Amino acid sequence: MMMPNVANAQKVVCKIKGSDTCLPLSQKFAEVYGKKFPGSGISVVGGGSGVGLAALLSNTTDIAQSSRKMKMDEKMKMKEAGKSVKETIIAYDALAVIVNPSNNVSKLTREQLESIFTGKTTNWKQVGGPDLKIIVYSRETSSGTYEFFKEHVMNKKNFVSSALLMAATGAVVQSVSQTKGAIGYVGLAYIEKDVKALTVSYDKGKTYVTPNVENAKSKKYPITRPLYYYVSGASAAKVNPLLQFILSAEGQKIVLAEGYVPLS
């Protein structure tokens, strides 16, 4: 008699909406959790971090997945609406700086990256590469990835206005792989053989760190960002088993398998 009750308590029916960066991960969580506790129904929708947080405000989702921290005015809107929101970090994502494989540059310092992405350095020979114009690829202005890169690599300065803004991470990889002078940034999970990931130095060139899961996990690799789940107060009890699962060793194993960086 006890067993079905336990299973029932673990059953979660909820909606997750928001960031496209978190999308593959959340889908995997939903799939594995659904198999483990039959009767669960977790629907996962993308659309962007802003969309997810707006949906949280309008009560059309239980969890907002976000690749950026909630903005001040979003927090204020929540407060005005009399809602409490709980923030949970579910995983980390490391961003790798990528160039075309034909480029002989293989390491850059943060200062050089800032100078390239703000448009002050315009030719690869200025950073020890071939005499080739630098083509800056970025994600769209409103993507959480864009914000993060700007804040943590470019010292909050703005991207050069001639940067090519791509709607999807896949498009950045595609373009960098077919453009000789290109430089871009993508999540670890997107690195493939058609592009070359650079080692990055945050101590003015003393040590260069390779972007990979181990270095991100040990915090050696500096360009690492948290991925968030925002849960509204009203749904907190309902989705708690799912959050527990995600934070458990089993859930974090999924994080690793999907190419993201686990919490510990």
Place this chain on the structure above:
Amino acid sequence: MKLRKIIEKFTEGILFTSSTVTTVAVLFIVYFLFKSGIGLFQVSPVEEGYSLGLSMSNPVKSLSSKQVKDIFNGDVTNWKTVGGKDLDIQLLTMDELGAAYTEEQLGADFENIPACINDYVSKNENVIVFFDNHYFPKKFVGHTLDILKVSVSEFLTGKEWYPTAVPAAQFGVLPLILGTLWVTFLAILFAIPIGLVTAIYMAEIASDRIRQMMKPVIELLAGIPSVVYGFFGLVVLVPAIQQLFNLPVGETALAGSIILGIMALPTIITVSEDAIRSTPVAMKEASLALGATHWQSLKYVVLPYARSGIMAAIILGIGRAIGETMAVLMVTGNAAVMPKSILEPVRTIPATIAAELGEAPFGGTHFKALFALGIILFIITFIFNTLVEMIKKKDK
């Protein structure tokens, strides 16, 4: 008899309701667009919930959002540039405050931050403070800075589009408007000659068998989803253009306009072909009876007769191209720079809206700016539609 009348009345009622509902729905969408978009001009470009402040002795009283952006971007480093004293500008945000004071001084729950800000500002005349209102001192020892609201002229003539820049977003849509018109213009340049030639061939020259084969193929063009065009462009056209012109990047205005040109073709071809075919047989026969050849009748009778229909076709084609989103988003590179050549990346209005709306905070300044872009696009297409109506009227 009576029953028939009732049925007729009933049908009339249904027709009336459905057309009224459609009209109301359209008007509602337009109202919503304008209401959200115009809201942009009532807000400050500084993110809600944040304040900017200067020291009391700083003579600068207000800054435009562009100046604020330049200061925080490190492009403007002296107060003299923005009308103040000859002093280096010093930023004060959480990072600098954390470096200047120990954690003890800031307080366990950061409750002393306001006091620290006041302390710092009273000691440093050249400082500009940017903090969220939660920490910004209630009794600030300096003066808070007025940021001018986004003005319509600034919006339309600004050359920088940084909708998420902190502390002050930049909403200059000129590069986007010009980018849209530039790509559309080039697309039409490709599409008009090809479209007209095809239409004339199909209407006047082609045998029935060839026409019956070509017509469905051209109509098929209209049925292909735009994302498929975009994908084709990204994988085939973009690398081809890059190699052909030996460019650093293949994502260019040219790639976008070729794709758009192909997408506008079905509209141009079908509408102008119909116009050409609607020339009365009697007129053509009269021309031939006067001794004109087939080509002469085509040039002097058929085409002048179909002129207004052809114009309408072209304008409808422009309308199709100007609002196209997905294909352009994928192949033009989306760099918000003023278009200078056809071999450089551009950013169009529809692509901007599609790419940014998903992540913009709901109801925020950026969100409103995207609706304002929607208004601009609406006005442009409205003008083109009015032109079509005018041409049709003139024809009657």
